[in-house]
Amino acid sequence: MATSSSVPSFLGRRGPSGPSGSADEIDFKIYGQEMQFVEIELDPGESAIAEAGAMMFKDAPVHMDTIFGDGSKPDTGFFGKIAAAGRRILTGESLFMTQFTHTGQGKAHVSFAAPYPGSIIPFKLTELGGTLIAQKDAFLCAAKGVSIGIHFQRKIMTGLFGGEGFIMQKLEGDGYAFVHVGGCVVQRDLAPGEILHVDTGCVAAMTSSIEFDIVRAGSVKSMIFGGEGVFFATLQGPGTVWIQSLPFSRLAGRILANVGTGKEGGSLLGSLTGGGSIIGDISSGDGD
Numbered sequence: 001m002a003t004s005s006s007v008p009s010f011l012g013r014r015g016p017s018g019p020s021g022s023a024d025e026i027d028f029k030i031y032g033q034e035m036q037f038v039e040i041e042l043d044p045g046e047s048a049i050a051e052a053g054a055m056m057f058k059d060a061p062v063h064m065d066t067i068f069g070d071g072s073k074p075d076t077g078f079f080g081k082i083a084a085a086g087r088r089i090l091t092g093e094s095l096f097m098t099q100f101t102h103t104g105q106g107k108a109h110v111s112f113a114a115p116y117p118g119s120i121i122p123f124k125l126t127e128l129g130g131t132l133i134a135q136k137d138a139f140l141c142a143a144k145g146v147s148i149g150i151h152f153q154r155k156i157m158t159g160l161f162g163g164e165g166f167i168m169q170k171l172e173g174d175g176y177a178f179v180h181v182g183g184c185v186v187q188r189d190l191a192p193g194e195i196l197h198v199d200t201g202c203v204a205a206m207t208s209s210i211e212f213d214i215v216r217a218g219s220v221k222s223m224i225f226g227g228e229g230v231f232f233a234t235l236q237g238p239g240t241v242w243i244q245s246l247p248f249s250r251l252a253g254r255i256l257a258n259v260g261t262g263k264e265g266g267s268l269l270g271s272l273t274g275g276g277s278i279i280g281d282i283s284s285g286d287g288d
Contacts, residue, residue, distance in 0.1 A: 023145030023175025024048070028122065036120045037113040038141065038178050042102035047144035048110060049099050054140055056113040061104025066096050099144065112141045116248060118182040121205070125173050128240075132171045133212075134179050134205040137248070143175035170208075179205055183246025190237025197232040201247035210239035 026048060027041040037056050040048050049067075058064070102108040114120055120140060123132055133151050142148070151170040171177045181204040188196060190210070197215065206212065214231040235241050 023125075023173045024143045026143045026176055028176065028178075030120050030122065034117045035114060036118070036180075037111050038120050038122070039109055039111040040141070042100070042108050042110065044102050044105060047099055047101040048141055049097050049144055049146070050112050050141035051139065052096055052098055054112040054115075055098065055100070056111040058100060058110040059104075059108040061102055061108045062110050063101050063103045065099045065101070067099050068096065097148075101144075112178070114140065114180045116182065116251065118180055118244065118246065119185045121179045121181065121185060121242065123171070123177050123179060123205075125171065125175060125177060128207050129209070130172055130174065131208040132177065132179075132205055133208055133210075134169045134171060135181075135203065136167055136169050138179045138181060138204060139169055139171065140178045140180045142171070142173075142177040146171060146173035146175050146177050179242075181205070181242065181244035182248050182251060183244055185245070186243050187240060188243065189240050190235065192238040194237040196235045196241065198235060198241070198243055199247075200231060200233045201249050202243050202245070203233050203235070203241070204244040205242040206235065207239040207241075209237075210241055211236040 024042075024046040026046060029039045029041075031037055031039065042048065042062065052066075055064070100110045125132060125146065139148055149170040149172065151168040171179075185204060190196060200214070203212070213234045213236070215234045
């Protein structure tokens with residue numbers, strides 16, 4: 001696979017398949033720092049799946065097709081595919097996914113880009129017991145055969161105030177899945193009974209053995225004036241958690257808070273949208 005001299009990268013190589021051997025075995029390389037993309041290498045007949053609109057570039061022999069659901073169970077029939085697509089709607093994702101299949105000879109590549117500044121994390125699901133629980137918009141792409149389902153929070157209070165709501169994504173299978181999180185990411189391995197308090201929006205992913213709950217964020221004064229919200233997420237081991245430093249909701253909130261009616265707000269909004277002078281003039285009151 002081609003290397004890059006301008007940006008750091010992370011290389012992943014194929015290993016032994018899981019017990020079922022259901023997912024395609026892929027090689028990959030992750031490029032970049034703040035704005036990353038993952039390049040997947042496919043052998044003839046191998047496929048990768050991704051969120052609609054995630055593709056950055058591909059080789060010509062890689063055929064692109066739109067599918068219902070994730071394509072992990074091709075023999076489920078029409079209604080099974082509708083059910084799988086319906087589960088994706090519950091997680092806030094598109095009804096469709098895109099499948100990329102190498103139909104030529106030799107090696108071919110397809111790349112997928114992160115939607116906002118952050119980190120792309122590769123997960124070999126067999127190393128996590130076959131299941132990963134992630135925030136509902138975290139999935140980027142995966143080897144064909146990985147199932148993208150839903151995980152319900154069983155406790156009402158956790159669902160209401162846990163930051164991710166009642167529904168999170170559940171990735172299952174024996175292949176590689178790629179998850180995108182905001183900012184940088186830290187991995188914490190929790191011993192049995194060990195508890196970690198995390199901002200509710202910063203919980204990016206966790207193994208299925210982690211118990212996820214909420215706890216009140218200190219006193220009433222702290223809850224009102226502390227700026228950290230009303231509740232913390234409590235993650236109890238055993239298991240592994242991945243914590244993101246910049247949830248998209250926090251990034252969007254900071255941008256909106258700094259888009260004012262003055263020249264500075266207009267310039268920021270204009271820079272973000274590519275229409276600097278026009279939007280700057282309108283927001284500062286200079287436009288008609």
